[in-house]
Amino acid sequence: MEKKVAVIAGDGIGPEITREARKVLDKVCRKYGHTFIYTDVLMGGASIDVHGVPLTDEAIETAKSSDAVLMGSIGGNTSTSPWYQLPPDRRPEAGLLKIRKALNLFANLRPAYLYEELKDACPLRPDIIGDGFDMMIMRELTGGLYFGERRTVTENGMRKAIDTLTYSEEEIRRITVRAFDVARKRRKKVTSVDKANVLDSSRLWRQVVEEVAADYPDVAYEHMLVDNCAMQLVMNPGQFDVILTENMFGDILSDEASMVTGSIGMLSSASLNDTKFGLYEPSHGSAPDIAGKDVANPIATILSAAMMLRFSFDMDEEADAVEAAVKQVLREGYRTQDIMSEGKKLVGTAQMGSLIADRI
Numbered sequence: 001m002e003k004k005v006a007v008i009a010g011d012g013i014g015p016e017i018t019r020e021a022r023k024v025l026d027k028v029c030r031k032y033g034h035t036f037i038y039t040d041v042l043m044g045g046a047s048i049d050v051h052g053v054p055l056t057d058e059a060i061e062t063a064k065s066s067d068a069v070l071m072g073s074i075g076g077n078t079s080t081s082p083w084y085q086l087p088p089d090r091r092p093e094a095g096l097l098k099i100r101k102a103l104n105l106f107a108n109l110r111p112a113y114l115y116e117e118l119k120d121a122c123p124l125r126p127d128i129i130g131d132g133f134d135m136m137i138m139r140e141l142t143g144g145l146y147f148g149e150r151r152t153v154t155e156n157g158m159r160k161a162i163d164t165l166t167y168s169e170e171e172i173r174r175i176t177v178r179a180f181d182v183a184r185k186r187r188k189k190v191t192s193v194d195k196a197n198v199l200d201s202s203r204l205w206r207q208v209v210e211e212v213a214a215d216y217p218d219v220a221y222e223h224m225l226v227d228n229c230a231m232q233l234v235m236n237p238g239q240f241d242v243i244l245t246e247n248m249f250g251d252i253l254s255d256e257a258s259m260v261t262g263s264i265g266m267l268s269s270a271s272l273n274d275t276k277f278g279l280y281e282p283s284h285g286s287a288p289d290i291a292g293k294d295v296a297n298p299i300a301t302i303l304s305a306a307m308m309l310r311f312s313f314d315m316d317e318e319a320d321a322v323e324a325a326v327k328q329v330l331r332e333g334y335r336t337q338d339i340m341s342e343g344k345k346l347v348g349t350a351q352m353g354s355l356i357a358d359r360i
């Protein structure tokens with residue numbers, strides 16, 4: 001199969017970690033007989049330095065004409081980098097919001113998976129961890145409170161701020177359909193998280209979830225209030241398969257879920273639209289403190305590339321092979337600095353990428 005991949009290396013450790021992900025994808029191509037055609041796209045600080053803006057219209061067009069986008073990370077040291085002297089809409093992160101909007105990436109997927117080999121990094125007690133956990137947080141990304149009307153007014157000498165939380169039936173339906181589709185590729189359970197005891201938007205959310213669920217008799221589903229979900233994530237994370245939720249709840253819960261895995265360098269993510277197109281990037285930032293030192297963990301980006309194979313290219317076998325190679329390398333005791341523990345073998349960014357590629 002031939003696929004076009006736009007690569008946004010970005011800033012900080014971005015170029016190092018995307019290079020390793022490409023190394024792994026190249027091995028997938030050799031082994032399974034695929035061809036991936038890469039186009040480099042500038043975004044974030046790297047684009048500001050060349051074009052004066054964090055994302056050009058040409059860059060968006062290149063992304064749109066590709067089958068998927070693989071991204072490292074963007075941004076610099078927010079206290080010292082000159083990029084942060086620019087107005088907010090010209091700073092590196094503005095590029096990210098612009099591309100999400102331009103590509104209509106409404107579904108954000110963040111897996112939280114506890115590797116047996118990295119159990120020690122998990123902040124939860126062993127009796128809570130049990131046999132581990134493996135969940136996918138699916139967050140609506142382009143609606144809700146973050147995109148509603150907002151204003152600050154002064155009434156009778158008192159300042160008042162207003163944010164509005166709006167969801168249309170259509171916005172809820174498309175992410176719900178995605179969540180049930182993803183659950184079908186996993187353990188077939190969806191937990192829809194809302195605040196239906198208080199919010200109208202949540203009551204509509206529940207109704208639409210139930211309508212969609214009727215089309216998926218093979219997938220079990222339940223509703224859970226967001227405050228309860230926040231507790232359940234640290235009390236019994238093993239109960240979850242797919243967690244489906246709106247933008248702000250998802251923002252908070254996905255960080256909570258990923259942090260209970262304890263390893264920021266291992267966490268992948270995908271943002272999808274209503275076609276097969278997606279943008280794939282690690283959950284972490286550009287880590288300017290360790291950039292260029294060959295110490296960054298490339299696994300989150302490599303696992304994001306595996307998500308690209310699975311969700312944009314329908315290459316499930318190839319995605320399984322990448323994930324299995326990551327597990328094998330960890331089992332053999334190789335660790336980058338961020339996940340290092342006593343008695344293990346310390347390797348750099350490039351060597352970690354090569355070890356994983358070799359095991360495919």
Ligand code: NAD
Pocket residue numbers: 013072073074075076077078093096264265281283284285286287288289290295296297298300338
């Ligand atoms: P960060 O995630 O870059 O770093 C937090 C800490 O984790 C640092 O100590 C860093 O060294 C470490 N770390 C992160 N990724 C690692 C990896 N792969 N291997 C080993 N260690 C790793 O968060 P930050 O320092 O708050 O942000 C730095 C920059 O990244 C900022 O400009 C921020 O805006 C940007 N950022 C970008 C994105 C994105 O592109 N989607 C996301 C988050 C932050």
